[in-house]
Amino acid sequence: MRCLPFIEMQFIGFKEKDMDPGALATYTPTLVRYILVALGLGIVMYLVYRVQIRFGVNGEAATGRALVTPWVIGFAVFSLFPIGASLYLSFTEYNLFKAPEWVGFDNYNELFSVDFATLESREQRSSDALERRYGEIIRVEIGDGGFVIGAKEDAFWRSIKLTLPYAFISVPLGLIASLGVALLLNQKIRGLSFWRVLYYLPAVLPAIATALLWRWIFAPQSGLLNNAFAPVYRLLEIETPRWFTDPNLAMPAFIIISLWGVFGANSVILLAGLKGIPPELYEAADIDGAGNWAKFRNITIPMLSPALFYNLVVSTIGALQVFDVAAFIQTPESVGTFLNWLIYQEAFNFRRMGVASAMGWILLILILGLTMLIFRSSQAWVFYQGTREEATT
């Protein structure tokens, strides 16, 4: 069970060297190093070119390789090495102060320690039914008893319980909604660019600004939403919903926030896809006497499927990594928080680098698995015009 406070420790306990030396003194060293790194990179690129020429590589290939050198170095240092290091760290216990200590699969074992217990009565507390150190993740009450599932790392499981269903619901809903917006914008309307600019607006706003804004809109008292719907609540005689503090309403509220963003990038891409469908296809269908639904089903969707596929992949990867929203909207412990934010907290607030790395790897596997699944399924439903080989890369 977690007993550490939620409030972050990062702002507390400054060291002498963290004192503010003034704006200029903080910008200048970084600027100098920036320029030095840029120059160094240029020299390295030139050397990569020279060495290849020395070994008899032709000029074109040598230039090409020299040009991509920055990315290769960056990939090795800032991606490949960290990925490997994080795999190593996931098998250690590490708190930044002592050297990492190899613990084998302990972190993963802890994460996957799950306990199942039956409840003897409805009144019995989950913590009494479960083994010591296990926290409740799911509690089901049936008749007089029921059962409860607990885990050692209950916060992790609660975050999975929040993140996965959130992705499974918000991604398809978002895709349908953005397709709806794209279809709407594809009608013969005046001022298309005006509407497009308007609808894309939520996507350019800083996610943290909108996260705070939505928390305020969803505020139980005097929030915009509850204020606007107060007459409806009274009419239906329901209690004023407490959104993010209500375990049953937190996820729907998060999904509403995510839907607000779909007016953005997804719709713009789908709209471009719609505009790219040759009108002859529809004309031919008209001659065959196809109805609107048949045209939508047999022309629009197949022609749009590459764009839908792209959106599906990108949205799924994004939905599994909600961070900014989670940082600004606290939920009660029973709801948990999004996995990405939990990993951040474990690593940088609680200094459990090993456990955080193990969670990171589980997140990576989740993302890879789901992406693979979408790629696999794409052969069945994504239709590429002409250049199949090129499109699959």
Next chain:
Amino acid sequence: MTSQTRSATTDHQVESIQQPRSHVRQFIVYGLLLLGGALVLIPLAWMVSTSLKTDAQLFLPGINLIPNPAMPQNYIDVWAKLSSIAPGMTFWRIMGNTLFITILAMIGEIFSASLVAYGFSRFVWKGRDTLFAVMLATVMLPGIIQRVPNFLIWKELGLLNTYDPLTWPSLFAWGPLYVFLMRQFFLSIPREIEEAAIMDGANVAQIYWYIMLPLIRPILLAIAVLSFQGNWNNFQGPLIYLTTPQFFPLSVAMQFFERSLSIEVPQWQYMMSLATMMALPILVIYFLAQKQFIEGINVGGVKG
């Protein structure tokens, strides 16, 4: 057969009543457009409206979109409050920090992405396509998994709590998406242009600078806009690497305000004025460069 004849008759009916039907249709389309527009704008209006309210106005019953009296003073007071707990945390300082990080990272991203994309598109070399596929695959790597080891790297280098981790790594083309966008664009340029230049004795640097860069200007602008937005809005990076409040960019300053001054009683008017201040520059750029924004996303959407 029967279904065909049936749809043929309905088509005929449609034609005969087309005039009123298309009016209804237009009505519905514009109605939906307006509804969607309202859904976009109302939250934003609420943000600005809240930022101009007094404490008491926040908790009035009902919906008050136009605060009376309006409190533009909030936009100044919020900085006074921040300065009171972290001396020197002024508007200019925090804006300066944000711009410093954003502009350096943006320059690095544009410059490196264009070079790398150039190498991936205009030259033939063994291993090119494999390497490019690897680069695209990195999109799937969750950022957080790299954060812990990267944090340790910067710690070893003694560069924690500096702007280094947020700025110069951009020179290493850290945004695969931008490379991808640029490569798409490079591929569309006819090869003869380069060949003519080579015949004239131009070297690669000259071709890149005098021929390629002007040709790819539209996508450079699009990427500049997207990159500015991405770095301006960045929160996770500065949150992890910076600890001194005076060093914070706007995003983390906002969280600092929320976690220190607004923790017990949320001071929505101040938080919304910070949010407005953060959103405003992006909105201005967005309205000025909407074509580039839309273009950038569209190029990315063509063929996953």
